[in-house]
Amino acid sequence: NAGVTQTPKFQVLKTGQSMTLQCAQDMNHNSMYWYRQDPGMGLRLIYYSASEGTTDKGEVPNGYNVSRLNKREFSLRLESAAPSQTSVYFCASSDRQGEAFFGQGTRLTVV
């Protein structure tokens, strides 16, 4: 039972480069989320998708785009990476009561 799988686990980008973080869940959940985690800041919501075909901004959406490709997959794209986007990124999915399952995280460094 894989749960939530996100790739890659580590990535180093140069300022201005683009990349897409991939996330897939196999629990048939409607809701999916992207968070970033920074020291002392806890988890901040970037975007979420309440169901296939819908996406909504969270607390810190600037500099990011998302795609809910289908019910299983929810990707996060950085079009032009900046050092301020250095962080650990977590994808999650949840059932209707909000019980969430998280991926292992992507550690992104922008130099």
Added chain:
Amino acid sequence: GNSVTQMEGPVTLSEEAFLTINCTYTATGYPSLFWYVQYPGEGLQLLLKATKADDKGSNKGFEATYRKETTSFHLEKGSVQVSDSAVYFCASFGEAGSYQLTFGKGTKLSVIP
């Protein structure tokens, strides 16, 4: 929107000490409430939950009671172990029909032998 506030850490306790981590939320409705735990180098995992007022969630010796009157969901454990060292996050979901899952900033707990 809703928000979650939890006590700042870090918290350092001796083994077998009593643990309380405070959590309060702001909401006009009745969100579901959660405690998640994050061990070093890992993602978050659910520790316990409560979906309505006066519910008590419990798991692995941890407990938290959904208190609507004080908008609180404090985490407690009677006797902590070294293996409980982790970061603990309080979260709320479902406020006013929203599907947004909102977290507190996390509390780092270190338990020393």
